[in-house]
Amino acid sequence: MSTFDSPGVSTPPPLIFAAGFTAGLFLNWLLPVHAFSAAPFKIAGRILTVAAGLLALWAAWTMHRAGTHINPRRPATTIVTNGPFRFTRNPLYLSLAILSLGAALFFDIAWALLALILTVVIVQKYVICREERYLEAKFGTTYLEYKKKTRRWL
Numbered sequence: 001m002s003t004f005d006s007p008g009v010s011t012p013p014p015l016i017f018a019a020g021f022t023a024g025l026f027l028n029w030l031l032p033v034h035a036f037s038a039a040p041f042k043i044a045g046r047i048l049t050v051a052a053g054l055l056a057l058w059a060a061w062t063m064h065r066a067g068t069h070i071n072p073r074r075p076a077t078t079i080v081t082n083g084p085f086r087f088t089r090n091p092l093y094l095s096l097a098i099l100s101l102g103a104a105l106f107f108d109i110a111w112a113l114l115a116l117i118l119t120v121v122i123v124q125k126y127v128i129c130r131e132e133r134y135l136e137a138k139f140g141t142t143y144l145e146y147k148k149k150t151r152r153w154l
Helices: 013-030 039-066 091-106 110-139 141-149
Strands: none
Touching: 013 091, 013 110, 039 091, 091 110, 110 141
16 A cells, blocks of 8 residues: 555544534633523534434445545545435535534534634645545546535535
């Protein structure tokens, strides 16, 4: 295996999302904003959190069954187009965004939503764009056709 056969993602995306959520917690500690204390937000937060977990498990299982790596720092062995990858090219990152949204609602951390916007921009620019360049170079037309048919997020 070549050490160059990877998208060049240096920071694990779950760590990026965790850092964004932690920034939201810190901002909430400095300047509390309680916008989501009503019961419907708690319920929505629970539903989103469970949905995020189920989506992540489905995506991970689909990648495992396809025989490719879930770790973006390892080489991709194939383009996965079934399971949740039929609907989004990035179901694992989508699950992390949904998890962050659900946790922000459930724990009433409005600042985490602002941090989530910045987190998604960072993941888009420094993770997803690198992965897409790598997949285009490695799989060529196969990946380009998949990109045409499947949205990046939803």
